[in-house]
Amino acid sequence: MRKFVVVLFFVTFLQGILASDTLMLVGKTPVSVSEFEYVYKKNNAENVNTIDEYLTLYENFKFKVVEAESRGLDKTETFRQELLGYREQLKRTYLTDMQKFNSFVEEAYQRSLEDIDVSHILFQIPQDATADDTLQAYSRALQAKKRLETESFETVAREMSDDVSVSRNGGRLGYITSMMTIYPFETAVYNMSVGVVSNPIRTQIGYHIIYVHNRRPAVGEIRVKHILKSINQRMSESAKNQVKQEVDSLVALLQQGFDFEELAKTTSDDKYSAVNGGDLSWFGLGRMVPEFEMAAFALKNVGDISEPVLSPFGWHIIKLEEKRVLTKEAKKKKIESRLQRDFRMLDVKKSFVEKLKNDYAFKLNQVAVDDLNKMLMECETDSILRVKSSLLNDVLFSFAEEKVSQKDFVLQNITFPNKHLFQELLQDYIATRLINYEDSRLEDKYPDFRNLMREYREGMLLFELSKHEVWDKATNDTLGLENYFAKNRDKYKYETPLFKGYIIACRDKKVAKQIQKIVKNANPDSISSYINRRINLDAIPLVNLEKGVWEKGVNSVVDCLAFGKKQQMIEDKKAEYPFVFLKGELQEFPERYQDVRGLIISDYQEYIEKEWVKRLREKYPIQIFEDVKKTLH
16 A cells, blocks of 8 residues: 555656646656747747647657657667767857957957068977977077167078078068968067067977068958969079060960960969969968969059969969958858867867866866876886876876776876876866766756757758658659549639640641541540651651640630631741641540649648648647747747
8 A cells, every 4th residue: 555655646646746846747748838939039030820730730740750750760870979069069159268269350350450561580399398498499589689780681681590491581481371381470460560570479389489570451252363484403504594485475475365264274383273374273371382473463454464474383474363351251161161270279178178177167187286296206117107097096087976096097198208298188188077077967957058969960850751741752652653643623613714635736738638537536645656757757757746835825726726716727928847737635624643743742742741730639649738839928
């Protein structure tokens, strides 16, 4: 008896929970108030349906979802992989500090409104640099800065810079804009004034001394065509002079009015662009070598052609085709895409991890960290490291309900060769554990994420099931379509009669009279076969047939003979087949479902779906909690 009371209490308690949070049960599947309200507000923003009307629609939808689940459609590998792929895309914005990300986007956009002409001197630092290496590079940068007080920037750059391009450009990079260079360099440039030499600027690759020559409003993007005559360093001076003479000859031809595109196709050494008349498509700053870029952007008017321009590839003649400035939205979209692959994302990730640390009360056990680090430094082999680390069970760090031991960290991250990277690996591991934990909680933490995932999942299930139960059946069920058409033929009565049959056109009147007599009492469908077997025996047919269904106003012959004065034949002496008559009849109703196939399939789909929903309603009883329903608004 006591056991029965306990069970009864549990059932009553469970029903109470369901009733307080559940709007309805479809079979045994609960539908929460929040789920229904989300879908109702999203899809009924213009209040097309009342709550009762939409509730019925949603019931029908949920019947199909429950049926798909009962068939195991959500358990297939294809379904799981597609849903996982969608989740991977959706979660990106939830596992990112979007405030930080958007601030980088806005900053890059504002910088993109201006181009800056810069030179620099690089003092490179190796990736595995020691403190002495760093100090030495910094000291060289200070020496360069001192020399620049009395010497030209180009002179100092050629003698001291580690940039491999300095021998060619003397340190001058030309105009740059946002997202073209590494972030610290870009930031330094955009914070400088024209004519100022910077102090040493530290970036990922070393120290830089920077000089700003000029600032200008952004020039946007251009599309040009070019003719290239190649030069390489192995050529003799006489060979190089000969190439220059060829270029001058091409310039003379262009001045005489020769077509640029044709000359590019026949003479350019850039075979990839030559086939398109020299077209290089759209480009902005930083996409071409500086010599070419400077000459191309110097062209002011569409159609302008440059003087010959020498670059490392040879001599170019450039023609301006188009200019454009991207809209703010288009620029930001490009910036967002590029930012995903930029070092700035490390700052975005770091900021996000710090937020997670605050949200989940992250605690680092510094004593455990120091003990582990000491143990690692004392290990001489990987095997010793494994044995010793297995004995370390102190909590290394904790957050939320997670506690990570020293052993957990070592087993997944440390081997003997990389033990010296302990601090970097530890920070990466902390970030990974925090982000993975947040990932696992997205559905619980963010209603929008949960709703979008459910919406996509159920949409996939509905698509697969509807395809099998409705769409494929309606398209391929020939007998069903015929029966449905036979029962509903009156529904498809034409608004105005149509002529169905043949337009028969003959080369001469004699043949026309002959064909008229033959087809007068013939079955329309046998006409084509008869004419091809008996009449159209020569290479040039004597009779031309056109079979179809025509509304009034579509064909002048049909309008005259079927809907007009009822002449037996029309004669048009200018036509190739001047003698034209009809064989067929006016119809108020389609004869076969194929005559209105699109409409029939659509209506048959609707019929199949209604019948299917009836069966599902019988299979899955529905229970609506009226008290909860009253809370909907």
